[in-house]
Amino acid sequence: MTKRTYKFSNASTDFYLANGISHLKKITDIKATVLITDEHVYKAHAKRFKGWDTIVLKPGEEFKIQETVDAVVEQLIAMEADRKTTLVGVGGGVITDITGYVASVYMRGLRFGFIPTTVLALVDASIGGKNGIDVGVYKNMVGVIRQPAFILHDMGFLNSLPQVEWENGFAEIIKHACIKDAKMFAELEKNSLKTYQGRQKSICELIQRNALLKTKVVQKDEFENGERRLLNFGHTLGHALENQYELSHGQAIAIGMTYACHISEQLTGFKQTEKVISVLEKYNLPTYAAFDKQKVFNVLKMDKKREKKEMNYVLLEKIGKGVVKSISLKQLEKIIQDL
């Protein structure tokens, strides 16, 4: 079993890439482990859960809330989980976020790990230690930063992943390419979702490259004072849209990236908006959208990236080079109104 360990400021995470869930019992004691998953994943892969104590949650972002946390805590108490118990989130980003959060507060903290089952969770949500829940319209308003003890990849889960979830995950992959990896951007331009889905080797490589890219960014800046902010490219406007309109995370940030490119044109002289848009379209993601600008701005200004009257906005200088610029709320409101 191949393991790579990445150190963070006060923890380290073991990555088991391309290993499979059958290896889980080598990493954690089956008798002292509880898996947390959702109904979709459980139904499609019941066999993979055989022999493991499992809590199955209702699927969807609307359940990434405190009530679900309370329900999981009650089940853990009923199962007599104690400080020696390990929690393993097996699912998409909703499941990994909830699992990491519950594991951080139950009995003041349990060991936890992830088996991400969506492209988005494989390349993004499982990495970096941000765990939390939504409060009302505010995404990820409550949470902690705490690194998982391990992340195990099992590409077999992707067999059942719906097409729209593939597209969702590719939004984050395109984001990574835009802010950090011009070479990968060129590869994405050349390929298509079909070529990745049809070739196990190429999707494995792409996922590992992205998981590593995010890991390195987080290692440099775990608590988001600099470099890590780049990962918010497309997310400031994206999050505000996601909660007010029926959009998936990937769709929302694709629109967010499109507008961030236009804001970049004004503030950094960015000239490659068309290229970004054509890649987003190639992977079936939305770009421009009609939205209530005032309403969205009102939510956006509550964003966690705000510092008093300034907002740290992620822009592009060129493809492969993201930068963070501080924009006053006033100026941002005007730019958004004029978009």
Ligand SMILES: NC(=O)c1ccc[n+]([C@@H]2O[C@H](COP(=O)([O-])OP(=O)(O)OC[C@H]3O[C@@H](n4cnc5c(N)ncnc54)[C@H](O)[C@@H]3O)[C@@H](O)[C@H]2O)c1
């Ligand atoms: N912690 C972080 O750093 C971070 C980063 C990015 C996103 N996120 C969070 O991640 C969430 C989005 O993640 P997501 O898109 O994975 O969402 P998700 O967990 O809701 O999964 C999407 C859908 O796919 C289903 N699913 C998952 N795996 C499947 C499989 N293998 N086969 C069939 N169906 C499957 C789920 O049941 C769900 O219906 C958001 O809540 C977002 O805030 C967190």
Ligand SMILES: [Zn+2]
């Ligand atoms: Zn995201």
